[in-house]
Amino acid sequence: MKRITILICCMLLAVAGFATTPHTEWWSQGNKMYAAKQYAEAAEYYSKIAALNPHDEEVYYNLGNAYYRLNNISMAVLNYEKALKIDPDHKEAADNLLITQSRIKNRISTAPDIFFVRWWNAWTSSAKATMWAVLSLLVFLSIIAVLALSRMGKLKKLPPSSIFISSLVLCCLLVLAFAAAINKTANDRAVVMQADIRMMSNPGGGGKQQAVVPEGTTVVLLGEQAGWAEVQLPDGRTGYVQKDALTKI
Amino acid sequence: MRHFSYIWRYLTALLIVVVGSDVALAQNISFSAEASAEKMGLQDQVEVTYSVSEAQNLQTITPVGLNKDFQIIAGPMERRNISASIVNGKMVQSMNISLTYVIVPKRTGNFTIQPAVAKDGEGHTYQSNALNIQVVQGSLAPKRQQQQQAYDPFSDDPFVAMMQQRQRQLQALRQQQMGKQQQRQQQQGQPQAQQEEEKVDLSKDLFIRVAVDKSKVHVGEQITASYKLYARVAMNVSISKLPSLNGFWTQDFEMPKGNLKPAEEIIDGKKYQVFTLKKSALFPQQAGTLELDPAEASGIARIVIKQKRSNPFASLFDDPQFGSLMMSDPFFSDDIFSGYAYKDVKVNLKSSPVKINVTPLPDAGKPADYGGAVGNFTVSSKVDKTDITTDDAINYTFTITGSGNLKLIEAPAMKLPNGLDTYDPQIVDTITGRSTTITGSKIITYGITPQLPGDYEIPPMSFTYFNPQSGKYITLQTQPVKLHVKQGKNRQSTGIAKNTTPGDIHDIARTPLKELHFDSTPIIYTVGYWSMYALPAFAFMALAFWRRREDELSKDVVKLKNRRANKVALKRLSLAQTLLQEQNSKRFYEEVSKAVWLYLSDKLNIPLSTLSRESAREALVAKNVSLALQADAEHIIDECEMALYMPSGGSRQMANTYEQAVTIISKFEEAFNA
Numbered sequence: 001m002k003r004i005t006i007l008i009c010c011m012l013l014a015v016a017g018f019a020t021t022p023h024t025e026w027w028s029q030g031n032k033m034y035a036a037k038q039y040a041e042a043a044e045y046y047s048k049i050a051a052l053n054p055h056d057e058e059v060y061y062n063l064g065n066a067y068y069r070l071n072n073i074s075m076a077v078l079n080y081e082k083a084l085k086i087d088p089d090h091k092e093a094a095d096n097l098l099i100t101q102s103r104i105k106n107r108i109s110t111a112p113d114i115f116f117v118r119w120w121n122a123w124t125s126s127a128k129a130t131m132w133a134v135l136s137l138l139v140f141l142s143i144i145a146v147l148a149l150s151r152m153g154k155l156k157k158l159p160p161s162s163i164f165i166s167s168l169v170l171c172c173l174l175v176l177a178f179a180a181a182i183n184k185t186a187n188d189r190a191v192v193m194q195a196d197i198r199m200m201s202n203p204g205g206g207g208k209q210q211a212v213v214p215e216g217t218t219v220v221l222l223g224e225q226a227g228w229a230e231v232q233l234p235d236g237r238t239g240y241v242q243k244d245a246l247t248k249i
Numbered sequence: 250m251r252h253f254s255y256i257w258r259y260l261t262a263l264l265i266v267v268v269g270s271d272v273a274l275a276q277n278i279s280f281s282a283e284a285s286a287e288k289m290g291l292q293d294q295v296e297v298t299y300s301v302s303e304a305q306n307l308q309t310i311t312p313v314g315l316n317k318d319f320q321i322i323a324g325p326m327e328r329r330n331i332s333a334s335i336v337n338g339k340m341v342q343s344m345n346i347s348l349t350y351v352i353v354p355k356r357t358g359n360f361t362i363q364p365a366v367a368k369d370g371e372g373h374t375y376q377s378n379a380l381n382i383q384v385v386q387g388s389l390a391p392k393r394q395q396q397q398q399a400y401d402p403f404s405d406d407p408f409v410a411m412m413q414q415r416q417r418q419l420q421a422l423r424q425q426q427m428g429k430q431q432q433r434q435q436q437q438g439q440p441q442a443q444q445e446e447e448k449v450d451l452s453k454d455l456f457i458r459v460a461v462d463k464s465k466v467h468v469g470e471q472i473t474a475s476y477k478l479y480a481r482v483a484m485n486v487s488i489s490k491l492p493s494l495n496g497f498w499t500q501d502f503e504m505p506k507g508n509l510k511p512a513e514e515i516i517d518g519k520k521y522q523v524f525t526l527k528k529s530a531l532f533p534q535q536a537g538t539l540e541l542d543p544a545e546a547s548g549i550a551r552i553v554i555k556q557k558r559s560n561p562f563a564s565l566f567d568d569p570q571f572g573s574l575m576m577s578d579p580f581f582s583d584d585i586f587s588g589y590a591y592k593d594v595k596v597n598l599k600s601s602p603v604k605i606n607v608t609p610l611p612d613a614g615k616p617a618d619y620g621g622a623v624g625n626f627t628v629s630s631k632v633d634k635t636d637i638t639t640d641d642a643i644n645y646t647f648t649i650t651g652s653g654n655l656k657l658i659e660a661p662a663m664k665l666p667n668g669l670d671t672y673d674p675q676i677v678d679t680i681t682g683r684s685t686t687i688t689g690s691k692i693i694t695y696g697i698t699p700q701l702p703g704d705y706e707i708p709p710m711s712f713t714y715f716n717p718q719s720g721k722y723i724t725l726q727t728q729p730v731k732l733h734v735k736q737g738k739n740r741q742s743t744g745i746a747k748n749t750t751p752g753d754i755h756d757i758a759r760t761p762l763k764e765l766h767f768d769s770t771p772i773i774y775t776v777g778y779w780s781m782y783a784l785p786a787f788a789f790m791a792l793a794f795w796r797r798r799e800d801e802l803s804k805d806v807v808k809l810k811n812r813r814a815n816k817v818a819l820k821r822l823s824l825a826q827t828l829l830q831e832q833n834s835k836r837f838y839e840e841v842s843k844a845v846w847l848y849l850s851d852k853l854n855i856p857l858s859t860l861s862r863e864s865a866r867e868a869l870v871a872k873n874v875s876l877a878l879q880a881d882a883e884h885i886i887d888e889c890e891m892a893l894y895m896p897s898g899g900s901r902q903m904a905n906t907y908e909q910a911v912t913i914i915s916k917f918e919e920a921f922n923a
Contacts, residue, residue: 023762023765024761027762028761034757049765053767054765054766055765055766056762058758058760059762059765062757065755068754092758095754096755099753103667103700104667105665105667126771129771129772130771133771133772133773133778134772144786144788145785148788148792151792177771181772185770185771185774195666195708198617215667216667
């Protein structure tokens, strides 16, 4: 009897120990430091959790806030972008990102997309990947069910057009689900981490200078070669920048 | 006769000399020193003149002690008067030489200027008298200047005075010339005289040269161009057109003020006086072959034409010691005894163009932010404050000092961390040295305003220049500067407030973080998700297969029923079959008829005794048996009854009847069971 109690106690302790893995501690310490305006320490704690690469947007959001308070614009942008990548509907992160970006000097403004591109982007945002997947599964199941019932003779024979239409809907849903999933796993965006880097027309520093990209700008990666990355600026211009100056989101 | 006034003047001078030469005839050399004032202010100038009269072969005059208490600011100016007279049938020449120094005192007090020493060719030395000068505080000048000007054409700056005088003379000359020309025109006179003037070739005696120190340079490298006037004749020439220096940034060198003392240069064995009119530093701004356009000058030159009269003093003028005087001293040049005539000629001078080959700066090692600086520079930076609030602004001063194309240097761009703003820098260029190279500094002041409190670091500024000596780019860097910015009283959230977004960021998330999630694979990439498609699909396929089999099975049931009905019929007709094989036709038909009736009686639950065609028909109608089948049944019963009474037919007919009976009973069976 005594042995069993000890065993249970040990197990409980183990569970308790597991529950307080360092990240919980780091998290509460970070929050405490942030509240005490010790932003550098707070950022350090949050960074420790972020180093584990978790899929929790709040970690990156808080880290972004700490960097913002430290006037480290590029790191703040990077972490807000990371948070938004995990949860594109994170309202606070989106707001804070806007505020942070407004502090970038000579910021390259974002070219507005055409409405259907906006819609497509909204529909295929990574947050909707699961929704589209589940919806397409439901549609598939209902098609199967109807077919089965009609086979069993419990339903009147269905017109073939209805089956065709529902298959089309299923296909569309699957396309959306895949597009959103690709967005979710995509690793094609980066933040400029150095002040005023030059974007050239050719890799390797050759060609003409296309633009001066300020620190904290979010760019889309189009390709890479020999230390240079082909990027697209928020206003749609493309060119080559040194890869070292970028950090992937 | 043009020089009449001058001749007159000299005649007067001669007269005086001749009168005075009564003493000179005694071969007495007199050597005297004279000061223009005996009492002077500390700020005044005084002229000290040493005159030697009757100097026959004078070699040197050396002032003694003039530099001790005074400073020589001008001089010595030499004046010579030469006179000749015929005494006792012999021509005697005499000469007065005077040396004038302009001096300023170094301090107040009573000073004695010691006697000067003169030496002649025979080795005799002569001494002048000593001079006493009293120096007091302040200036006694105005009073004296008036006196001076009354009798002395040499004012404070004797050189200027000389120039002025020369200009006056030339002006008078020009007027004369003009007058003469007008006269000639009036008289419809001969233009030969004028032509004669133009024929004179002065190109060897008077010309302008543009001298450059280098003819092959890099873009931005300094070239020193000197505009020199070479002259062997008396002239008054001024620059009428400076070359247009397209493609250059120019900076003029400082010329020694007021003292255009000519240098001497010997070209092709001829001695020229060389006046440097202008000296400029040129900085080419573009590559290629640039040309310095010719410089032009115009004026009047006085040429000397030898008259038939021989000059008894020619040997004197040929003395190299006095050579310079021939050209610089109009009085002297105008000497009537020279036996020379003068002619004033209008001259237009033009230098030959100079080509400069400008090579572009090398691309190798040229940094991207190169601002075009060529020369030799140093940089420094300074911040006026480092501990500030958000209300303050600071000045960051970046100074480029050195020699080169300072004015052409672009201000380097400032890279500030976010949170600090700068506006367009103020640039001040100061040129401090203009002696041999253009030196100075470019002071670039960046105003920096902090937007938000915090600790910042102004990154090092880098500045690159091209050193033409080494042919390399050199990059200099300043030290980074640390700033500490505190929150000021006037909170201005500039920049952020302009946006539609709220002024400050949202607070951090505080919900406890229990578990970290690591799996972010989209559901669509998982096996489980697709198995949820696969399972119902397989289920549906299984269902479809089962349904088909069921259908097959149900088809078999119909077959079974048929078989059963057939069995019943065959069973009832089994006796008839044996009778058919025995070919007992009478009993066969009896048996078929009996089997059908018995079957109907069984199925319709009507006893055989009461069963008639009518009752059977009614019952069959009630059982929904088709009329065709009823007719078939009646037809076979009729056939059997007819065959009983008139047995015809053979075995084929019997077999046919049997088949029909089997079919009919089977059909009834199916109809009843349905």
